[in-house]
Amino acid sequence: MESILQIRDFCKAYGDFVAVDGISFDVYRGEIFGLLGPNGAGKTSTLECLEGLRLPSRGSMRVAGLDPSKKAQRLRNVIGVQLQSSGMPEAITPVEAMKFFCAYHKVVPRFDLLERLALDEKRNVQFYQLSAGQQRRLLLTLAIAHQPQVLFLDEPTAGLDVASRVELHRLMHELKASGTTIVLATHDMAEAQEMSDRVGILLKGKLVTTGTPMEITAAGAGLTKISVSTQNSCLAEENLRLPAVRQQSVRDDYFIFYSHDIGLTVIAILEFIRLREDSLVDLRVERPSLEDRFLEITATGLTQ
Amino acid sequence: MIAFGNHFSFEFRSGIRSKQMLLMNYLFPLGFYLMMGFIMPAINPPFRQNLIPALVVFGILSATLLGLPDPLVNARETGIFRNFKINGVPAGSILAIPALTTMLHLVIVAAIITVTAPLLFGAPLPQNWGTYILIFLAMAFACAGYGVLIGVISPNSQTSVLWSQVIFVPSMLLGGLMIPNNLLPEAAGKLAQLLPATQAMNAFNGLAMGSLADFSPWGSVAILVISGILAFSLAAYLFSWDSRNTTRRGNPILALLVLLPSIIGVFVF
Numbered sequence: 135m136e137s138i139l140q141i142r143d144f145c146k147a148y149g150d151f152v153a154v155d156g157i158s159f160d161v162y163r164g165e166i167f168g169l170l171g172p173n174g175a176g177k178t179s180t181l182e183c184l185e186g187l188r189l190p191s192r193g194s195m196r197v198a199g200l201d202p203s204k205k206a207q208r209l210r211n212v213i214g215v216q217l218q219s220s221g222m223p224e225a226i227t228p229v230e231a232m233k234f235f236c237a238y239h240k241v242v243p244r245f246d247l248l249e250r251l252a253l254d255e256k257r258n259v260q261f262y263q264l265s266a267g268q269q270r271r272l273l274l275t276l277a278i279a280h281q282p283q284v285l286f287l288d289e290p291t292a293g294l295d296v297a298s299r300v301e302l303h304r305l306m307h308e309l310k311a312s313g314t315t316i317v318l319a320t321h322d323m324a325e326a327q328e329m330s331d332r333v334g335i336l337l338k339g340k341l342v343t344t345g346t347p348m349e350i351t352a353a354g355a356g357l358t359k360i361s362v363s364t365q366n367s368c369l370a371e372e373n374l375r376l377p378a379v380r381q382q383s384v385r386d387d388y389f390i391f392y393s394h395d396i397g398l399t400v401i402a403i404l405e406f407i408r409l410r411e412d413s414l415v416d417l418r419v420e421r422p423s424l425e426d427r428f429l430e431i432t433a434t435g436l437t438q
Numbered sequence: 439m440i441a442f443g444n445h446f447s448f449e450f451r452s453g454i455r456s457k458q459m460l461l462m463n464y465l466f467p468l469g470f471y472l473m474m475g476f477i478m479p480a481i482n483p484p485f486r487q488n489l490i491p492a493l494v495v496f497g498i499l500s501a502t503l504l505g506l507p508d509p510l511v512n513a514r515e516t517g518i519f520r521n522f523k524i525n526g527v528p529a530g531s532i533l534a535i536p537a538l539t540t541m542l543h544l545v546i547v548a549a550i551i552t553v554t555a556p557l558l559f560g561a562p563l564p565q566n567w568g569t570y571i572l573i574f575l576a577m578a579f580a581c582a583g584y585g586v587l588i589g590v591i592s593p594n595s596q597t598s599v600l601w602s603q604v605i606f607v608p609s610m611l612l613g614g615l616m617i618p619n620n621l622l623p624e625a626a627g628k629l630a631q632l633l634p635a636t637q638a639m640n641a642f643n644g645l646a647m648g649s650l651a652d653f654s655p656w657g658s659v660a661i662l663v664i665s666g667i668l669a670f671s672l673a674a675y676l677f678s679w680d681s682r683n684t685t686r687r688g689n690p691i692l693a694l695l696v697l698l699p700s701i702i703g704v705f706v707f
Contacts, residue, residue, distance in 0.1 A: 185524060187680070210526035221521030223513065225452045234448055237441035238526045260455070276525075 135162040138284060138315050139184065144193035146179040153179040155339040156193065161332075163283075166306065166316040168330035168347075170323070172432050175336040177319045181286055184317070185215050198283050211239055214282035216273045218289050224262040228253050228272050231261070232279060239280035247275040251301065266293040274302065284315045291325060303329060323425035333424070335431055342431055347424045354427040357381070357392040359420040362403055364389075368410035369403070376402045388416070445531055450539040462505030463543040467497035471551055475559040478616075485616075487649065489561035490552055491642035492615040494574060495635050497547045501540050502581035503588070503606045507598040510536065510589025519679045529677050533590070533670065537582035544578050562647070570646035576662040577638035583669025584634065584696065590673045591690035593681060605633065614639030619652045627652070631707075632700045637661050657707035664699040672696060 139161035146154040154176040161167040171177050182188045184195060186202035186209050195202055198212045222231065228248050236243040248254050251271040256264055264272065270293055277285060287306075291299045306316060306329060320326050326333055327347045334344040343350055357380055362369060369389040374382075378395035393399035396419055407414055453459045471493040478485040485492070513519055513532075522532060555561035564570035584605060592598035610616070612626060613635025619627050630636040637658035644651025645659070672693055 187520060187523065206523075207526065210524065213524075215521075215524045217517060217521055217524075221517040223448075223452065223518055225455045226448060230444075230448050233444050234441075235525045237444040240441075 135165075137161070138163040138198055139167075139317070140194075140196040141180070141184075142194045144180070144183065144195060145191045146176070146183060146188065147191045153339055154336075157336070157339075157341040158193075159334055159341055159344050161284075161315060161317060163315055164310060164313050165331040166310055166318055166329050168326035168333035169317060169319045169336065170321075170326055170333055170428060171336035174338075176339040177336055178288075180336070181288060181317070181319055185209075185213060185286060211280060212283050214277035214280065214285045216270075216277040216285075216287050216290055218292070222261045222269070222273070224260065226261050227258050228261075228264075228275075229257045231272060231276055235276050236279055241280045244275070244279040247279060248272075250305070251275050252298065267295055267298050270294060271298060271302075274305075278305075278309065278314075282314065284317065285309060286317045286319075288319045289321065290318070291320070291322060323423065323428055327424040335428060337432060351422050351424055351427045354422055354430050357394055357422060358396050359418075359422065359426075360391045360393055360396065360399055360403070361385075361388045361416070361418045361420070362391070363387045363415040363417075364407055365413040365415060366410070368407060368412035371410075374406075376406070441527075442531060442535070445527070445535050446539060449535045450542060453539055453543050456509075459505055459509065463501045463540065464547060466504075467493070467500045467547050468550065470496060470500075471555075472558075475555065475561075479559055479561075486559065486561050487647065488615075488618075488639070488643070489559060490555050490564065491570075491573075491639060491647060493551050493555070494548045495577060495613070495615055495638050495642075496610075497551065498544055498574075498578050498581050498638075499606055499609055499635060501544055501547070502537075502578070502585040503602045503609075506536060506540055506582065506585030507589035507592060507602055508595050510586065511592050511595055511598045514678070514681060515594065517680070523679045529674065529679070533586050533673055533677065537586050537670075540582055540585070541575075541578045544574075548574055564642075564646040565648040566646050570642070573638060573641045573646055573659060573662075576641070576659050576666070577634060580634045580637075580662040580666035580669065583666040583673065587669045587673045587676075587693050587696060590676050590678075591693045609633045609635035612636065614643075628704050631704045632697055634662060634665060634700075637700070637703070654707040657703060661699045661703045665696060668699065669696045 137160040142158045143156050144154060144158070145152065145156050169177050169180065179188065183190050184197055184202055186206040189203050197209060200209050200212060202209050226234065229245070232243045232245060232248065248257055251274065253268060253271055253275065256268055261269065270290070274290060290302060294302060310316060318326065318330060330347060332344060332346050333350060335342050376391060376399055378393045378398045379391045380394060381392040383390045391399055400419070453463050474493060475489060479489065519532065556563055588598050588601045592601060612622060612630035613633050615635060619630055619636060619640065622630060640651050640653060641655045641658040643649040644655030672695060676688055676690060676692065
């Protein structure tokens with residue numbers, strides 16, 4: 135696989151505070167790479183250095199073969215960035231914005247994208263009059279209008295309604311299919327798991343793990359979540375001990391067990407319900423999600 | 439060139455679309471012009487002689503010192519410059535285009551004042567149109583430079599208002615708009631020579647309106663042009679894309695160098 139983003143021993147410090155501490159990783163052409171981490175983990179510093187907005191304190195970066203700190207001008211046509219904050223003049227309309235940015239990128243304005251992202255009816259409405267979701271959709275259309283090789287998305291679905299979110303995900307898949315590499319910084323673990331080919335988790339300025347969502351979840355404690363609801367709530371019994379269960383809790387009408395041996399635990403649960411002459415209402419077995427693994431990593435600060 | 443044209447076109451329309459800029463570019467100067475035109479000649483008849491240049495200078499001060507800095511500060515602080523940088527908008531365009539569009543708005547305002555003042559208030563027209571236009575452009579250029587420089591060095595809106603008022607208020611009181619420079623106490627007159635408004639009124643009187651200048655009128659034109667060049671150069675040098683992320687080149691105090699031509703002028707002219 136061809137590496138389009140190469141980060142080697144990258145550090146970013148602000149005075150004595152080290153925001154990012156010697157991270158190295160690659161992002162491959164045409165993949166969606168999720169950059170995850172709690173607030174203050176160093177995601178924004180990493181993205182801003184890759185985008186050429188800040189200079190690294192140490193280490194090297196290459197974006198499509200260009201050093202962002204030295205080839206900032208050439209980088210502009212290679213990358214597209216959807217910033218988290220607005221970053222647009224209040225009085226600009228979607229049509230004007232499209233003409234404005236496409237002219238600076240020396241490409242033909244992509245008015246079709248306004249239609250695609252349901253902004254056609256708002257094409258002559260000033261930016262400050264658009265809803266938060268419409269503003270984010272406009273920022274996205276502007277970020278992809280010049281067909282960048284690498285697209286940086288910072289919390290792209292924040293403030294979007296369900297339909298816009300689905301449309302955005304569809305668009306991301308299309309961009310990926312057309313060879314665009316997407317770096318996705320998000321707090322939404324479900325989105326990261328669904329959309330990303332690989333993810334990297336940053337914690338306190340260090341990259342604690344990278345891999346596919348499947349690899350990362352599999353590398354965790356390996357506990358499977360079993361949620362059970364019964365007619366008479368017999369599982370509420372105090373001092374209930376079930377085989378292979380490490381943790382248990384109650385949420386709404388469900389008794390939740392985290393087991394390292396699904397078969398053993400499920401058989402024991404069913405047997406327990408039968409002996410208590412209760413009846414099963416619902417039983418769900420869920421693999422550990424990326425969110426579970428993320429919480430596990432951030433809670434313990436474990437490294438792979 | 440297409441990008442520059444698009445940017446210019448959008449910025450020009452913003453000057454009318456944005457209520458704040460519409461106020462500073464048109465409503466405030468033209469409202470003040472009508473008010474002063476009706477009141478001042480009745481109280482102080484000699485004011486009629488200077489009505490056109492004085493109110494054109496007022497319009498320039500309003501649009502540039504009060505209208506230009508705040509949008510630049512807001513654009514930097516809300517991340518618009520960051521977005522511009524990512525999309526390849528050059529710093530030169532960010533500084534030059536608002537100044538140029540403001541100057542274009544000022545041409546419209548100056549034309550309205552110049553055409554209507556003789557009809558409404560019996561104000562005399564300039565005797566030398568060539569120098570009248572030259573001085574107008576020199577003053578607009580210098581003040582646009584001051585406005586852009588204030589926008590670049592101010593960390594927030596409050597500071598930009600403060601710096602603007604440091605020039606605007608003394609210009610109104612001492613700049614020769616209301617009281618001729620030769621009626622001021624000597625020390626105040628010399629202090630007033632630090633203001634672009636004083637230089638512009640002196641040049642208008644001596645070169646365009648057929649009155650007497652208090653000091654070298656061509657010296658005043660030179661000071662305005664050099665101040666403008668210096669102001670834009672300092673603004674380009676001190677420009678920062680983002681107050682949070684980038685280290686500014688040089689100390690903002692360097693902006694005071696813009697006063698150097700006027701200070702030299704006090705001793706030379």
